[in-house]
Amino acid sequence: AQSVSQHNHHVILSEAASLELGCNYSYGGTVNLFWYVQYPGQHLQLLLKYFSGDPLVKGIKGFEAEFIKSKFSFNLRKPSVQWSDTAEYFCAAESYNTDKLIFGTGTRLQVFP
Amino acid sequence: EAQVTQNPRYLITVTGKKLTVTCSQNMNHEYMSWYRQDPGLGLRQIYYSMNVEVTDKGDVPEGYKVSRKEKRNFPLILESPSPNQTSLYFCASSLLSALPHTDTQYFGPGTRLTVL
Numbered sequence: 001a002q003s004v005s006q007h008n009h010h011v012i013l014s015e016a017a018s019l020e021l022g023c024n025y026s027y028g029g030t031v032n033l034f035w036y037v038q039y040p041g042q043h044l045q046l047l048l049k050y051f052s053g054d055p056l057v058k059g060i061k062g063f064e065a066e067f068i069k070s071k072f073s074f075n076l077r078k079p080s081v082q083w084s085d086t087a088e089y090f091c092a093a094e095s096y097n098t099d100k101l102i103f104g105t106g107t108r109l110q111v112f113p
Numbered sequence: 114e115a116q117v118t119q120n121p122r123y124l125i126t127v128t129g130k131k132l133t134v135t136c137s138q139n140m141n142h143e144y145m146s147w148y149r150q151d152p153g154l155g156l157r158q159i160y161y162s163m164n165v166e167v168t169d170k171g172d173v174p175e176g177y178k179v180s181r182k183e184k185r186n187f188p189l190i191l192e193s194p195s196p197n198q199t200s201l202y203f204c205a206s207s208l209l210s211a212l213p214h215t216d217t218q219y220f221g222p223g224t225r226l227t228v229l
Contacts, residue, residue: 009153034217043203043220044156090155100171101146101218105155 002027004093006104013081013111021076021107023065023091030096033074035065038088038106047089050074061085086111115140117221119204125227126194134189134224136204144207145187146171146218147179149200156203162187163209194228201225 005024013019025031035047048059055067065076074091091104117138126132138145146161148171158171162181176198178190187206191198202225205218 006155036218036220043222044205044218045220046217049217092156100161101158102172103148103156103158105153 002093002095002100002102004091004102004104006089006091006107008107009105010108011110013109015083015111015113016080017111019076019078019081019085019109021089021091021109023074023076023104024072025074025091025093025102026072027093027095027097032094032096033065033067034092034094034101035059035063035074035076036090036092036103038090040087044090047076081109081111083111083113085109115219117204117206117219119202119221119224121224122222123225125229127229128195129193132191132194132226134191134202134204134226136187136189136221137185138187138204138206138219139185140206140208140219141184142206142219143184143209144218145181146205146207147177147187147189148203148205149173149198150203150223151200159189159202194226196228199226199228 003026007022033050036044037047038044048057050057050067058064089107094101120135143164147159148156157173160179162168204221207218208216
């Protein structure tokens with residue numbers, strides 16, 4: 001079955017530390033890939049997306065993600081996190097074969113000053 | 114302002130009492146969807162709709178119904194709610210970038226439902 005895996009369930013960092021959150025999908029073929037963020041008590045917002053072209057995608061608030069097709073991965077990175085990045089992060093993938101968008105289980109990031 | 118609205122935001126009800134959660138978007142999006150969010154399970158899609166009168170099951174449709182009579186509205190209906198439907202529900206809408214695939218989804222503020 002098609003799935004999206006986020007292996008880091010809970011990440012705790014100090015401010016200025018670098019961040020990398022893993023995301024792997026199980027689809028074959030063409031996929032659209034997304035990272036969404038949910039700040040405490042708020043709804044989900046798009047951080048960045050990949051449809052085609054340059055596999056290194058830049059999003060809002062200094063986040064970026066790299067699509068590596070051979071590894072079925074779309075990891076999220078930020079070189080220096082801030083306290084305000086404390087949130088839950090969701091990776092999502094949509095296969096062109098099924099047109100269903102499937103979310104990972106999310107990664108809770110806590111950043112301490 | 115472009116937005117997705119949901120009502121109510123909070124609801125406590127009892128087992129078996131029919132309820133409807135409304136969802137409305139003002140962006141003329143073709144695609145609308147309902148998700149439930151549960152701890153450790155992330156977001157799971159309940160139903161989605163590609164356009165008016167076109168709806169399809171997501172991954173967890175049991176116990177839910179939807180309708181899409183107008184482009185802007187996509188209500189979620191629980192005919193006979195049960196405690197396992199206690200959850201946080203999100204409605205979302207999107208343009209269809211290259212049919213039938215979605216583009217960025219815009220989420221509503223969420224509805225926290227408790228079924229006693």
